[in-house]
Amino acid sequence: MIVDFRKEEKSLIFVLTEDVDQHTSEKIRRKMDNEIKRYIPRKVIFDFSNISFMDSAGIGMVLGRYKLIKMLDGNLEIINVNRSMKKIFDMSGVSRIINIIEEESNEGVI
Amino acid sequence: MKGLYDNEMKLEFLSKTNNEAFARITVAAFVSQLDPTIDELSDIKTAVSEAVTNSIIHGYEEEEGIVRVVSRIFGNSVEIEISDNGKGIANVEEARKPLYTSKPNLERSGMGFTIMESFMDDVKVESALGLGTKITMRKRISGSQELRLRQEQICEG
Numbered sequence: 001m002i003v004d005f006r007k008e009e010k011s012l013i014f015v016l017t018e019d020v021d022q023h024t025s026e027k028i029r030r031k032m033d034n035e036i037k038r039y040i041p042r043k044v045i046f047d048f049s050n051i052s053f054m055d056s057a058g059i060g061m062v063l064g065r066y067k068l069i070k071m072l073d074g075n076l077e078i079i080n081v082n083r084s085m086k087k088i089f090d091m092s093g094v095s096r097i098i099n100i101i102e103e104e105s106n107e108g109v110i
Numbered sequence: 111m112k113g114l115y116d117n118e119m120k121l122e123f124l125s126k127t128n129n130e131a132f133a134r135i136t137v138a139a140f141v142s143q144l145d146p147t148i149d150e151l152s153d154i155k156t157a158v159s160e161a162v163t164n165s166i167i168h169g170y171e172e173e174e175g176i177v178r179v180v181s182r183i184f185g186n187s188v189e190i191e192i193s194d195n196g197k198g199i200a201n202v203e204e205a206r207k208p209l210y211t212s213k214p215n216l217e218r219s220g221m222g223f224t225i226m227e228s229f230m231d232d233v234k235v236e237s238a239l240g241l242g243t244k245i246t247m248r249k250r251i252s253g254s255q256e257l258r259l260r261q262e263q264i265c266e267g
Contacts, residue, residue: 052152059219063219082152
């Protein structure tokens, strides 16, 4: 996972580099929590552009971080999710409380 | 002589969460012979990941056991069976409800079965307390245009 903190806007960007499932989500959330508590960002962005897979472990991972970020008075945005991730976020109601932006279609490029 | 199904594969592995990726990628590679779309493949990978995770963290509660995956192809449909000899599910109906989880402390969302049901055409759950759980899922693969055309040509010719 690549972590980038932009001081001037107090925004913290996480670029995920490992597919999200039960196995990886524990490690990801521990790392994210540490960085969020360290920087107390105004805005947090999860960038999913480098990964191609997320299962329901991603729902808990996102909601858990959302609670922490809200408690510290920040905002969360998720960018570059693919269609199947979007379906999971819609189905679970996550997209009703968190701003989720889909990646541009690259059908056929794989 | 024509068998009951066109192709079959079996996998067995230890109930370790780092095998989740191995299981879904292997099933996806097997299903690739039906020439699924990217979305269909992604749906299957997600459903397999959910079922395997359930076996590992609920069936075996992270103790060591064997998870079995059998996949079969019939025409343009795939059947995937995922089973364990874990503790079983006391109330299957309750477990299948959206947002129901017995492990909220692990940040589990309770969406596993709902995802399997909406990503696959059919999901059957058989479970016996103390004996284990078997999930059988089916999905029809639309296949790419090219493959369908080729099949039609073969049928006509």
